[in-house]
Amino acid sequence: MARPQGHPILGVISGILFGLFLSVTLTVWAGVPFDSVLYIVLVAAGLVVGLALGWTGPFRRRRTRPGHARGTRATAATPEPSAP
Amino acid sequence: MSRALAFSIAAGVVIIGAVVALPLAVASADVVTPANTCTASGTWVNAGFTKNSTDYSPNDVIVVPQKDKVDWQGHEFGKPIGYFGPARAIDGAVQVHMPFGVAVTIWHWGGSHSQRYSNQGQESYNVPSVLVGVKLKLSGYENEGGKRVCSGSVYLEVAGSKTKNPIAWAGIGGSAIFAVGMLAAGFRKSKLAYDDINP
Numbered sequence: 001m002a003r004p005q006g007h008p009i010l011g012v013i014s015g016i017l018f019g020l021f022l023s024v025t026l027t028v029w030a031g032v033p034f035d036s037v038l039y040i041v042l043v044a045a046g047l048v049v050g051l052a053l054g055w056t057g058p059f060r061r062r063r064t065r066p067g068h069a070r071g072t073r074a075t076a077a078t079p080e081p082s083a084p
Numbered sequence: 085m086s087r088a089l090a091f092s093i094a095a096g097v098v099i100i101g102a103v104v105a106l107p108l109a110v111a112s113a114d115v116v117t118p119a120n121t122c123t124a125s126g127t128w129v130n131a132g133f134t135k136n137s138t139d140y141s142p143n144d145v146i147v148v149p150q151k152d153k154v155d156w157q158g159h160e161f162g163k164p165i166g167y168f169g170p171a172r173a174i175d176g177a178v179q180v181h182m183p184f185g186v187a188v189t190i191w192h193w194g195g196s197h198s199q200r201y202s203n204q205g206q207e208s209y210n211v212p213s214v215l216v217g218v219k220l221k222l223s224g225y226e227n228e229g230g231k232r233v234c235s236g237s238v239y240l241e242v243a244g245s246k247t248k249n250p251i252a253w254a255g256i257g258g259s260a261i262f263a264v265g266m267l268a269a270g271f272r273k274s275k276l277a278y279d280d281i282n283p
Contacts, residue, residue, distance in 0.1 A: 020258075059267070
């Protein structure tokens, strides 16, 4: 089985809570009944999407150029001042 | 009397109540099944309106004030207030339906030798602001001798500004925060380069 590329546990927890809070938002602002099956659907969808994102890791951080990783100045790119 | 109980009673007047049955000439909408076996009515004293269980269908939404006093009546088989009949075992409840199929009983009644077939009273209620604007499903039932006499349900919404409901803002804030969390979970784990470990 392939190893997860992203952060699946973070994805699952965030997905479930996202579905829950989105359901609450729809209940208050859009008139969705409090006992609606939408709660189950959105929480399940959040779980699946969060797990999928965390497992596949489709986003990549922007690569930094050598020497810029820790905020240091790249010596190779900066020419040394010539001696007088 | 607890707030939840008062609220349940106020709400219950439009559902089935303990007992019910106003003799209706015209059968129309009814939140109760079978229709007209049980009926209930409530008069909101401060708001100045009356609601009858026979005026609504189960999918209707009844908007009620956040705080009020309710004069309520309930009848079973059309028996008038003060009527006493053959004693029988009764059991009934009013429930609020929550997400994920959870039903919370907020009012329950029963007795092994009840002779009442109708009842009335006045109750005050004050609903917390977290329920303002939320469409709640209330249901109720009445059993006699273990058999279901009637049951019914209706939606209830507490009137008021949704912007004053803290849950409304918590929902938006939580959605935004955890959407970011989901996106963050999608970033690939970064491995440290050799130069980062051995500068």
